Amino acid sequence: MSLKTLLAKLVLQNPKIEFDNNHEEVDEQIQNHVLAIVNGHYFQLLQSKLFSEIFFQNNDILTATQNYVSSNGEDLLTYINTLTDILKQNINSCAISEEHKKIYTLSIAILFLQFFVVANFSGPKLPFELSDKEIGFMGLLFTTTNTNTKFKFNFQTQSLDLLSISGYSPYHLSETPFFLVLSLHMFERLQGTSISLLGSEKNKLDSSFVIENSFDVNFLSEQNQGAYINASICWWRARALQVQQSILPEISSEIITLSLELLGKKTVNALIDTVNVNSKANQYLLISYYLENANISIAGDLEVQTLDFILNANKASCMSLILTGCKARMTKHQTKSTATLTVLAKSSNTLLSSEESEKSFKPQDVQLNDDLFLEKPNFDSLGDNEILKDEETNIENDFTKRIKIDYSTMNDEIPTTIDKKLIPIAVKESDIPAELNNIDPNDQPTLANLDNIQLLLRMQAIYNNTPDGNTLVNEELIAVIQRVLFSSSEYVNWLIFSRALWYRSLLETARSRTVERGVLQLYSLVEELGVTSEHTARLFPKTDDEVKFPTEFRNSTDITVALTNATRLRYIYTLPLMPKWSMDTKLAEKLMELGSLKSALEIYERLEKWTDAALCYAATGDSDKGVELVEKALQYNPNDARSWSVLGDIKSDPSLWEKAWSIGRYANAKRSLAKFYSNPPKDSNVEKNLQTAISHMFDCLSANPINFQNWYFYGCMGLEVGNYELAAEAFTRCVSLDDSNSYAWSNLASALIQLDKISEAFTALQKSVNSGDSTKKSWKIWENYLIVAVKLGKWDEVLHASIVLLNDKKDLDHSTTSIDIPIVEKIADLLTSEPFDANKRETYFQKTATDFICNMIPSVVNSDSRIWRIVAKVDFWRKKPWLALEDYEKSYRAVINNPDLTSDENVWKIAVEACQELVSAYENFGELEGRHGAGDVVCKDWKFKAKSTIRSLISKGKSSWEYTDGFEALQELKLEIMNS
Template sequence: METQLVEAIEKSLLTGQWIDPGSGHETLPHIDVIKSVVEGSFSHALKSPTAGRVFALRPIKTSDIVDGPISSWLDLPEAQDIETEVLRLGYAVACLHAFLQANWTGPDLQVQYADFLPFSPETAEAATEELLDRKAVSELSYGGEPAYHLARGPLFLRFAQILLALPYSRCSTAPWWSLRTWLVHQQVLDEPVAVPDSVFSSLHPLIPAVSSDRDLLGQLHLEQGLLEHRLSNNKSAADYFARAARATGLEYELSGALGRRTRFQQSDVSQLVLLAESRPRGESPPRESNSAIASKDAREPDGPSAGATKLPESLALNDDTLLEQTKFTSSQAADGSITSRLGHLDPAAQPALHPLDQCILLSLCLNVKNTSPAHGLTNEEMSAFVNRVIAHPANWSVHTMALLLRSRLEATRTRTVERSTLQLQALVDQMPTADSSVSERLLYIHDIPLPSRWELERELALQYISLGVTKSALAIFERLEMWEEVVKCWQSMERPDKGVAIVRDLLEGRKAEADVVLSRGKESTSHRRGFLDAAREAKLWCLLGDLEPANAINHYNRAWSISGEKSGRAMRSLGGYHFSRGEYARAISCLRRAVAINPLLHRSWFVLGCACIREEDWETARQAFSRCVAIDDEDGESWNNLASVYLRMEEAGQKPVANDEDAERDMGAPADEEKPAPSVPFSNKMLAFRALKQGIKYRYDDWRMWYNYMIVSMDVGELSEACRALGRIVEERAGKDGAKCVDEVVLERLVDAVTRDPTDVQAGATGGQDVAAAHAATSGLFRILMDLFERTILPRVSSFRIFRAYAKLLTWQSRWEEALKAYLDSYRCSTAGTIEKGETDVGKWREAVGEVEEIVDLLRNFGPRVDGSKWQLQARSIVRTFIGRTKDFEDEPEWERLTSLLEELRKED
């Protein structure tokens, strides 16, 4: 085969559009098969005699069918020619897309395994569709996570995996199809599981090869991002999505334009809008038009004719207040005339986007969801992305995904929840219909996170539960055999006994799942049945352990044993069981196994980290919380715990700081006064500071995290950040705690940092620039600190030490009148200013005498510097008032000091 022909075939498979390889190749059998795959006629390809070259079976016995791995059935010698490689790649794509058609896009698949697997008469009776499905589901279980057992045609996905695992020395796009297969496989598992590093690394040589085709390069980056998103690597996913947009030339930006959102709105206000424009793609027909080209030969795809395409219906809102869509009254965005590259676009009449660019926008919308709070402007941002795609439907699957995202966004709003539910039901109902061609539905299926049929129905059932329609949800869950959700439904209906009974019936054989019913009566031993159902049976035992706490540990151990020590769920459950009972060492042992099986589950790492903190295993705790924030960098609690661990580790990260002072300074528990921890290395303090700085972005209202951040900021010399943290604490706690919310020690240290002698600043500086920098830093901190006092603290709370600190700051600025007023305010909050008649505590009175003498000295020093000040009158009034309130202490030695002071003030007048 010519290299040019192979490249045309590989590109046809990737793009879903048949590229004519040129004259002279039309009669080749493999060309006809590949063309069938591209056009979605999988039954034609799989029933072709050419399929025998790929799905040739070795001489096998019935026992091999029942007990042997599926890969051992096929005779797949090393490919000696490029034609064999191309055929294997083509049939791998056919199997993958057949599985997607059966479970994602519909309509129902019109092909059976027997159509292309030439079993001998001796083995054909044993190799039933049901047995093959069960074996495939069993082998699709991966990383301790079971595959969904009611997936249709799972053997197709397994064959795609087997064929793509073969070596391909001539077909350069095989790693790309491996990436697509992994992405589909992840969605079949109960929980996402880490993929081998080779899945991404094997794609690196492919990037230069496709870089000449901007759309292909954009697709590659987009699909890498979707897999990263599935694995919760959101930062990496965002990077890939941005690369995809750059590759395809998509221009987009969020902006504002005047418009109206309700029927009764009288004036225009700024509305959020996404401006987006695809790059010009010349005069070649857009890829979506492929679905409108009728097939010219006698071969029919597995669905309707291509000319019968009908896009999913977008249901009307039918609300008496909200408009169907925002009505923009401005023909230009708010910033369009200034800096925007898309300022020429009319928000109300934007051009249609290429379907691939629509896929990128929907993926960017997912990224907005993952990096921002789930309320407020974020929903509006996501709606802007989705509405931009819905406005110009171009492809069946892409439009379905956009409607699904809109349904999710509208599910939480009273005025839109009805359309949300009805739209979701409509999307479920359209799957088995024949309103569009298979090739149309599969064209962009790898470029959008469209859920499977069962996940879509599960989402509908969960929405029913949110609306209180629990019985309808229960019916869906029972049909899908999602027993965990079934149990939750019975619990919400206050019938937990029904849930327990269902699980026990399943385990004891009184109630059977659909595939077990189909295979019952066939010749298979109980041992074989147990092997085939091991993953699901282990999950059921874990579920029973959740329902029966008294016997939980036995049920979890049994699940672990049945799974062959592969069930991550069993170890997660055991670890949680031991942790809840304070058995931290056992919890650590179980959770270590759980994260080794499936390292992508955030909760397992978090509980492991907490258990390690209790056991003072700081290094493992650091690793655990580091993985938590790597999986979910919005987890503020994990950032806080990671900072706590850093403050308890030695420089090497191995030994804990074991002293009482550090124990008292437990993170999240404010101390009455600051206690230094000299044994904590500065590098660890800086790591803790950075962790807390990241964490407070996502726990902005958590005053405890702000307190921790304030203390660590002081330790590492980030005084401006300490000011900011103290301000947030006051904002959050002033209404409940009053002046106690202010850490007065920290406040006084901040004031000292500003007001210290300038010679102290210069002492640590070696040159003029260093001195200037030190003065600039002091000046900047002064402005921040003054703002903290005047805008945040003093309008809310007051105390003696707060006013004294404020007065000291004003004195440093030579603002004598304001400083004197602040000192007088501090006196009114002091013991002397608040003492009442009838006080009997001598110690308190003596303290107050000292405060009276101090304020008089301050009046003597500052009063003459204030124009028009009547400081003598103020001083006499203070002393006279205090004497009048405390006549009961006339016999005390200090009384004479007060009378002498009053006499001196009279003479000074």
């Protein structure tokens, strides 16, 4: 095969993907070395003759290692530079081409990366603690760790220090971090970078400067010979950086930015087979490229890029996918099927034929074993209209398309035929694509592994951006996961299947009927990866895979071991990377949520995550124990900015936050300082100082500019101090990060109103009322929307806002204040400004305004005289005088029933006016044609009713208001009616 093909197989980690450009032959030794990595024969490669000669058993490297060990590991970076210098000299002395020299170096860097990934992600534990003298310098390093405590501490600490970035330190018990450091260093050497990310924390270099000098854009230029080798280097370095990101507690913008730069369009183009453009291998490369970019975007919390990359992956894979409603039985004794969700998906035949299924050990799928619920739904029919009638809107809103920093260099366009949604929806059966319409939801066809990954990435993107407790979205996510777990294939990849089980467990722990299975499944997966201590009792017996692996790991002829390595690592870079301790930590978090504090603390203490354990104790009120544990963490790593910041959070001590900032520009420390000065504790003897708080938040946002909550807090302080330009800028950044947050849009509008940008404010308010969960939206947002719409004369919007406010506030004891009467009067004036024509179809405004005034308002407000007069005006306009007369009667009754009628002269005056209007209505409407139009009139005895009304009011007011102007006016009105 060609060298380009070999490197493509290396990137894909799949030896069974066939390429067509196999004309030029590659050196057999090079081919064997690369395929050994692809097939998981790591120790076989490590013990090979060439590798031993140039690296692992090289005398110069052994001498350098002995010197480093004897110095108790004082300067790790110098030692690593020495190793790579010797390696370069050894490879250069070999009688091979420059291309082959690069590939040898690349294969060594990949080997170390895979060792680190096996030890910390896929499991089980590497056996380097044995006396492995036959593996040269590695034996010296890792056997020494058992006997020399000082060397062990320095070796581990310095390795982690080199991996620290942006003030964030990796987990201190990461296994063999030296492998990752060495791998990253070798990738940087291969690319000839002028600035190393390793140790950048100590140098305190500006992040943009580090990024610009960590990757030469000309490295992949078309004129550069061997561009496919450089492309392979870029691809693998991006993977190594993502591994580094996954062991950090927070997102590093430097790593995410650089990863997306490395894995750009030029990278995949250099590996594409240009002779057979439409080959299966090219399809596999493109899909993997898009999925890995989507994975990086998820890690960096870049939702818009995630969506684009996933949709492009779907475009390349041609997978058919739809979410629809089905009738299904969920319980063992259920006779009538009920509505539920299901995902229908089908891979293209091309992609399926390019994957040769291989059987691997599956992680244990813990059964529900419930006396009521079935293990899986039993589906009946497709296309249930009821369950999906509102689903499309909810799903679209729940995936918050936050616009972060556009790191992508790609210009891919999604075809207009593809909806830009993570989960396309079929509301009814006729909406289901033809290729999916005949699928049996109980027995769906096998999906290609890459399509299963695509489903899981879609699920992860939605899960990351949906608030906890959203039942509807959780049902959707369960449907996605079930499509992976309930596949008819027996050959689902181990990692894919275990990740689907993991996601299912996270969702099931929130449901009372499945919480037990969810927690047990989490325990099972954690135990299978070997996270738990040897002295910790297991809940589940070891699988055959686990039993075999440790004892036969170094036997290169053992096929099971090779298959385990190859299977577990094949797709590990296309799915979100989860270190073993992060899984155990998530288990602890779930146990905390369930109230199992003791079990959670046991996990934290076993993992020596003292800072997390401290937060756990602090949350339960035991601050002293929390302080003790954070101080214990600082003994291990006194330069851990997060620990100093958490200690400040527990003690409310600004000096500790300042220390965290000075150590590593830890953004959360500045946020804590800002919150402290914006609302000082009562016992702190510190006065509130919003200007100081704003200054601290500015520093926080300079260090971490892609955090929504920080920008929101910054903007709120800007509003409070009257700095509306600052507030407008802050909330503009908020809505660029999360354009579904209605409160951010509303606050942006408030700032813009103060800056006299009314039109822009109205646009922001439109975004506010149309985004987010409508059930949780404050009525104050609609009130602001109403006010600005009035200012701009947008009466259609005024009417819409008035209706929403009326509906939102009618149950909140705001019966009177929920109606802005002057605005209702204006709407009525606009409505009645044109003659009513019963033969002409009403406009939308006329129909809606009439319903609002004549039906909606009276259902809420029925004791306000002014309201009934407005209703009467509209009823008379639409030629219904009998209703208008009834409205005036109700207006009058609303006043005379006021208990203050005999004690408050203002109320008396209003009653007199209402009486005059009612009498006028009797006089004007009484003789008009009545309701039935058969010769009847509106009110035949209108004179009698008018007299009775006047006499009644005179009687009520005589004792209190006999000599007032109002009383005299009634007497005159009485005479007029009697003489008419």
